Amino acid sequence: MDPHRLVLIRSGTTRLRHRVGSGYLVAPRLVLTAGHILRDGESGAYWEENQVRVGHPGRGETLRTGAELIWTHPQNLDVALLLTHDEIDVPGSVRWGHPVGTAPLRYEGLGFPLASAEDGRDAEHLRGVLPPLSSGARGLYVLDQEPAPDLRDDGRKAWGGASGTAVFCEDHLVGVVIRDDRSYGNRRLRALPAHCFVQDDDFEALLRRYADGPLALTKIGAALPTAQPAAERNPAQQETERLLWSVLGGWITYAEHARVLARRLGYTVPDSHEPTMPDLAALVAAHPRALPSLSSTLAPALTGEAERTRLTDVLTRARAGGLCLLLSQDECEHLLELLRGICKEQPTLIPRAAREALRYAWLPDPLNRTHLCADDLEHVVEHLESVSDSERVPDGTPPVPALLRLVECVAAALGREAGAELRSWSDQVATRTGIHPAALAERRTDAGRWAARQSPPFSRVVVEVSRAQTEPHESYYCRILLARADGTHTSLHEAESAPRTPEEVARRVRDAVEVVADELGPTAAPHATVLVARDSLHLPIDEWNPGAPNEFVPDQPIGAEFCITLSCPEMSDLVRGREREHRRRWENGHAAPLVVDDERVTRPRLRRLLQTTHRDATQVVLHGSPEQRDTLLELCLALGVPVVLWDRRADCLADAAGLQQLDLTGPLADLPERVRVFRGTAFDEPETLPARPALVWEEHGRRPRPESLTLQDPPEGAHAT
Structure with missing residues (x-):
């Protein structure tokens, strides 16, 4: 790897640079890079102009010149060649390699990720391990990166700009970085192998023309580790x-x-x-x-x-002691083969079994989603290998790993014949590792009972949000439950309770809603209840935007995407009898709301109204100034009013008209959906609809109270809640 061959690429139009990426000079005028950094993501067309800077910014002079696209892969693989306008004289030549075998190899590369950008783009020395067995069905190399950036607060990719980085093993160019893998917390990149494109006739012809020599692939194997002194x-x-x-x-x-x-x-x-x-x-x-x-x-x-x-x-x-994992090489490969088939046939089974069977274990992110992708299986298996299922075992025998409990549950769900191979795999692992047969038999019995019991589907998402007071930027701690109509719930655990930006919280909520929506079916509207403290009822959580879900669908706030309402369980701890009043109002309440649209309504007057003429009121609508609303809102919640609506943007009574389109006297049951539709329209037409409705909706009997949230990162190796 020669730092003088490093290339920074800026693509766009003659007036504006739109994309930044990395490249490597494989011949005096040929730059190897990833194809997507040269293309407009929306139209798919290639940018009309490319500017390149050749050389390492910290290793002497760099050369700036233009370049034109001269080759892309005929099967649309994410790789391209640029031809520079000027010839760059660099010593030596590029050697091409093809990793073989199954042993992990050391790799390195030079690129320009966004995480290293300050005044300009700085070069970053990528390095780590390339495990050949981690390559999935798409044939991409996995790069386990040692120095890895944190996720950015602004939602932009920390690895953005590293695409196009040439990957080297044993000083041979073996691939090109084409994307990152967020499932692994920015610690993993994916690279297109060189052997996938160097044998293309046009590519080889260009290399022969500009590199003046034949192209050969050298097989590269990992060196056998030997003992140090x-x-x-x-x-x-x-x-x-x-x-x-x-x-x-x-x-x-x-x-x-x-x-x-x-x-x-x-x-x-x-x-x-x-x-x-x-x-x-x-x-x-x-x-x-x-x-x-x-x-x-x-x-x-x-x-x-x-x-x-x-x-x-x-x-x-x-x-x-962290010196090894649970499974042998053969056991791991066999299990991944079995689970890949299950992911293909029943992609929701493994996440569902994990959430039910391992309720008190930290689950990796792929298991907290609706469907499990086969590419995430290795990460899931490796995570669960180090987690115990926390149940008792006979004295003197090892704890049963959570992975074996999950495998038993999946096998039970598949049935006796279809799950036989998974159970046989479990038996072999338990025998080798010394797990007591009685312990495994107990898990197998539990799995059979779980598979025979049909759990009611999840009905909504419950989100606990609290501000991270010690953080310099706006960030929040977030915990998510998947709730059922019968009052039971499942926690979506994660590896750490780290502070998150509003955008990150919104993304997690959207992912959880997808799980619920998948179980509810196409007719029911997903609902998310956000639990907040009384001093956080003003937070515009429904306006938090998770970003576009994919490249085709535009972004919108979570409050426009699904029904999102507020709840303040803290009030029940502060006010004796609130739960009783709450239940009574739901059972005896009138459909017509109490509308507070008089600035003379004080706390004593509202109390008399809610305890006399409107004693059974289920809904209160608050107008007026923010100061008046805040004090009356807490009184409504303390007196057990389950539904309270107000406009966060309203400054005075004159702004009350902003909520009229919500049909305040319409059916109460439809109010959350009417608010969702209103929020979507207001997002599209902010000048026409300036109101921002906030809705407290506390339905009796469906308010799971989550366990206390530990607002700190757990110690390394901790997996219990």
Whole structure:
């Protein structure tokens, strides 16, 4: 990788630059990059002008020149070649490579992500691990990035601009970065392999013309890890070596086990190779599935109970210390193969089973969605490997991983015959890891009961929102429940309770609503209830905009997309008897609302109205100044009024006309939907409809009270709520 060949690309029109991306000079005038950075995302047409800057900004002079698009892939793969207007003289040539085998390789690259931008775009040295087995059906390389930026507060992609970065392994160009993967918290990128496009006839002809030489792909395999000198071994390697001595120290054949393990992990190992115990420890420390894979060959040969117990203890201690994962290489591949088929046939089954069977475990984001994509399976499996299902087990035996409980539930849902292979897989993993048969049998019984019980569908989303007071920018803590009509609910847990921007909160709410909408069917309108403290009732949560859901549908606020109402459960803790009054008003209430449109209405007067002539009022509409509304709103909630409507933008009684289009005397049950439609129209026509309706809607018997929200990041390794 030559820093002098680094290229910054700006594409757009003659008057305005629209896209920024990265590239690499593969010949004196040829720039390799990703095709999408040269194209208008809306029209699909390529931009008319491209300006490039060649060279590393921190390594001497850079050259600025224009460039034109001269090649795109005939099958629309996301790759392109630019021809610079000027010839750039750089020493050396580019070597092309093709990673082979299954062992992870180190990679690096140079690009211009938005996260590194200050006054201008700064170069970022991308580096990490390329695990060939993580490549999905689309054939893209996975790049597990070591230094990774946080998600941006403004909603823009932190990796924006890194597309087009050339990826190098062993100083061979092996691919081009084309996108990031938000499911992994900005830690993972995806790259198009070089072998997918270098054999195109036109591409090869251009390389021969401008690079003046034949193009050859070199096969690249990962180098077998070897032990460092004793003084340089890190604590993980030292602990791994101690664990290995405890199960292999007296075995003469451990070298054969080491050779078998290395080959299984994707390395080329001759029969003459004689690894030492430190070499084996280095191999195990470098691969989280190495120790489980080694135990797969050891366990069948262990006949003594003491030896088998010692191996179980080693595996348990290694997982607890973060030295390995649960599954061996074969077990992981077999499970992913089985689950991919389920994702294809029943994409909602695995997320539904996870939410029900693992209610008190932190679930990764893909399991908190409606459908599970096969590309997310590896992340899901790896996450659940390290989580216990928290149930009791016989003394002296390992805890049952949450992954096995989930597999049992999915198998039970599939039925006896269709789930037989999953249950067989569970049996094999439990036997190897020392999980007690009684513990697995108990989970299997629970799974059968769960599959036989049809849970009522989710009816709405309940969101708990509170302001992050210590944050410099506007941000909120957010917790989400999926509620049912029978009062039960499921929490959508996440790895950390971090502060989020309004846009990020809105995206999470929209994702949760999709889960509920999928269960409700096409006729019912999804509803989200936002739980806030009384000092946050003024927040314009319905105006928070999650951004466009895809490239075709324009964006809109969440309050226009689905019914969103407020609730203030804090009032029930502060006012004795409020729940009783709340229930009575719903049972005896009148349809006609009490409209407060007189500035002379004070708190004492409103109290008398709500306790005499309007004692059964279900709905109150508040007009007037913000100061009057705030004080009367709290009184309404304290006296158990379940539905309160007001205009956040209103300054005085003269603004009351802004809510007339809501048909305030219309059917009460339809009010949330009328408010949603009004919000959508107001978003499209803000000058015509300046009102911004806020609606408290607290339906009796359907207000799950979430457990207290811990407003801090959990300690590393913590998974319980």
